[in-house]
Amino acid sequence: MSEPIGRPGGRTARVRTAVLEATGDALARNGLHGLDLADIAAQAGVGKTTVYRRWGSGPALVADLLVDMAEQSSPRVETGSLLGDLEANARLVRKTLDDPRQGPLFAAIIAAATCDQRTAEALQHFYDVRIDEWTPCVEQAIERGEVPAGTDSVAVIRAVSAPLYYHLLTRTDQISEHVADTAAAAAETAAKAGVFAID
Amino acid sequence: MSEPIGRPGGRTARVRTAVLEATGDALARNGLHGLDLADIAAQAGVGKTTVYRRWGSGPALVADLLVDMAEQSSPRVETGSLLGDLEANARLVRKTLDDPRQGPLFAAIIAAATCDQRTAEALQHFYDVRIDEWTPCVEQAIERGEVPAGTDSVAVIRAVSAPLYYHLLTRTDQISEHVADTAAAAAETAAKAGVFAID
Numbered sequence: 001m002s003e004p005i006g007r008p009g010g011r012t013a014r015v016r017t018a019v020l021e022a023t024g025d026a027l028a029r030n031g032l033h034g035l036d037l038a039d040i041a042a043q044a045g046v047g048k049t050t051v052y053r054r055w056g057s058g059p060a061l062v063a064d065l066l067v068d069m070a071e072q073s074s075p076r077v078e079t080g081s082l083l084g085d086l087e088a089n090a091r092l093v094r095k096t097l098d099d100p101r102q103g104p105l106f107a108a109i110i111a112a113a114t115c116d117q118r119t120a121e122a123l124q125h126f127y128d129v130r131i132d133e134w135t136p137c138v139e140q141a142i143e144r145g146e147v148p149a150g151t152d153s154v155a156v157i158r159a160v161s162a163p164l165y166y167h168l169l170t171r172t173d174q175i176s177e178h179v180a181d182t183a184a185a186a187a188e189t190a191a192k193a194g195v196f197a198i199d
Numbered sequence: 200m201s202e203p204i205g206r207p208g209g210r211t212a213r214v215r216t217a218v219l220e221a222t223g224d225a226l227a228r229n230g231l232h233g234l235d236l237a238d239i240a241a242q243a244g245v246g247k248t249t250v251y252r253r254w255g256s257g258p259a260l261v262a263d264l265l266v267d268m269a270e271q272s273s274p275r276v277e278t279g280s281l282l283g284d285l286e287a288n289a290r291l292v293r294k295t296l297d298d299p300r301q302g303p304l305f306a307a308i309i310a311a312a313t314c315d316q317r318t319a320e321a322l323q324h325f326y327d328v329r330i331d332e333w334t335p336c337v338e339q340a341i342e343r344g345e346v347p348a349g350t351d352s353v354a355v356i357r358a359v360s361a362p363l364y365y366h367l368l369t370r371t372d373q374i375s376e377h378v379a380d381t382a383a384a385a386a387e388t389a390a391k392a393g394v395f396a397i398d
Contacts, residue, residue, distance in 0.1 A: 031314035104313075110368050111310035114303075115230035120371050127369050159385060162365035163358060169309050169368065170326050172319050186358060186389035193388045195381060 018044040019051060020068050023061045027108040028101045032115075034108070035061065062112055063122035070129040076137060082146045082191065085137035086184035090160050094180035097168045107168060131157045138191070147191045155196045159187040217243035218250060219267050222260045226307040227300045231314075233307070234260065261311055262321035269328040275336060281345045281390065284336035285383035289359050293379035296367045306367060330356045337390070346390045354395045358386040 022043035026034035035058035041051040055061045077088035096102045113120040131154055138153035147156075163183040167175045190196060221242035225233035234257035240250040254260045276287035295301045312319040330353055337352035346355075362382040366374045389395060 032310070033314060107313040111231070111313040114306040114310040114368070115232060117371075123369060124371050155381065158365065159362060162361040165368070166357065166361035166364050169313070169364070170322060172316075172323050182354065182394060185394045186385060189389045189392045189394050190385035193392075195384045195388050 015044075015046050015050060015054075016064070016068075019046055019055070019061070020065050023065050024101070024105055027062070027065075027112075028105040031104070031108045032112040035112075037061070059112070059116045059118040059122075062109060062116075062119050066109065066122045066126040070126050073130060073133070076133050078137070078140075082137065082141035082144075083184065083188045085134075085141075086156070086160050086188050087181055089134050089137070089157065090164065090180040090184040091177065093161050093164045094175050094177065097164055098175050103168060106165075110165075110169065141191070148194045148197045150197045150199075151191055151194070152196045152198050156187055156191045159190065159196070160184055214243075214245050214249060214253075215263070215267075218245055218254070218260070219264050222264050223300070223304055226261070226264075226311075227304040230303070230307045231311040234311075236260070258311070258315045258317040258321075261308060261315075261318050265308065265321040265325040269325050272329060272332070275332050277336070277339075281336065281340035281343075282383065282387045284333075284340075285355075285359050285387050286380055288333050288336070288356065289363065289379040289383040290376065292360050292363045293374050293376065296363055297374050302367060305364075309364075309368065340390070347393045347396045349396045349398075350390055350393075351395045351397050355386055355390045358389065358395070359383055 019040060022040045023035070025043065026036075026040055037051050037055070037058065038048050040061065041048040044051075051061075055064060074092055077085065077092075079085050079088060097106060109119070109123060113123045134157045135153035138147065138151060138156045141147045142149055142151055142153075160183050163186075164175055164180060167179055218239060221239045222234070224242065225235075225239055236250050236254070236257065237247050239260065240247040243250075250260075254263060273291055276284065276291075278284050278287060296305060308318065308322060312322045333356045334352035337346065337350060337355045340346045341348055341350055341352075359382050362385075363374055363379060366378055
């Protein structure tokens with residue numbers, strides 16, 4: 001009996017996993033120029049026709065990879081204080097961007113997004129998902145009275161990530177833990193002072 | 200009498216100006232894939248051989264463009280307060296990144312830096328120059344007693360730019376003046392609280 005197509009965990013899912021892993025490897029290794037569909041099919045051990053039929057283009061592969069990355073990302077940590085939560089977030093982002101595979105992968109995807117609208121939209125959606133995962137830590141800080149009511153939780157979480165991505169993309173040295181902790185402390189201090197409060 | 204080669208403002212300088220303008224136009228219009236030396240020579244009205252002999256490669260052109268961009272950049276503004284100075288800096292960065300030519304040009308150069316070491320080093324040098332232009336506003340704030348002695352002036356200036364570049368590279372909407380002013384206010388508040396002080 002042949003396996004039903006589309007069953008979760010079945011052949012369709014295994015093909016997707018293999019193709020997206022090969023896509024991530026190619027981007028991490030060769031940057032945004034590494035996206036050759038035939039190479040990726042060969043690397044994934046999947047027929048070229050399957051990759052062309054199911055994804056059809058490099059940007060479509062990257063968009064699907066970003067959906068998968070959002071699903072696979074680590075869940076939020078709760079430490080009981082805003083500073084602790086933002087530090088946990090900053091260290092997680094730093095660990096990702098400093099990782100020898102993940103760092104170049106993110107840089108390549110961001111580079112690809114500068115020259116492809118579909119990739120740019122998929123990337124924005126990826127960050128929307130990641131930010132939604134972490135905004136409750138700001139909402140809890142509002143409930144605890146740590147930061148003013150009306151604080152823009154999205155802006156706070158983005159303020160933590162920004163210095164780490166800026167470092168990845170404009171500097172050639174590694175991102176230190178000090179940079180991550182400073183990003184968290186700066187965002188927390190500004191949030192407590194009401195800088196991110198919406199009038 | 201033929202014009203002396205290399206005289207400032209002479210033929211050599213005019214060729215460089217034309218070639219770098221064509222390079223910037225190509226990057227802003229076509230992204231990092233737009234760097235064809237023959238096209239750039241034609242666009243600049245310069246012989247192909249001159250461009251190949253003098254620059255030789257796309258990354259060399261981008262590196263020289265970054266040197267020129269650093270030289271042409273606006274000087275620092277002095278307002279008498281750290282918040283005023285950082286707001287002026289944030290608004291200048293925002294104006295640049297929101298500009299229909301400059302925004303795509305910066306995005307393309309940052310994308311090019313993710314896949315070329317020489318471009319990455321030239322980009323880092325460009326930001327070093329720009330940061331050096333603005334760090335005196337933090338040093339003056341230390342002298343005025345606005346922020347603690349030992350505040351890392353480079354970290355403060357980078358904290359102002361980071362959210363604006365992060366927005367440019369991860370979002371598809373424009374950067375509002377609110378985002379710029381919030382970046383300045385967050386950096387100033389954190390600096391005053393000693394977050395950027397080096398122990």
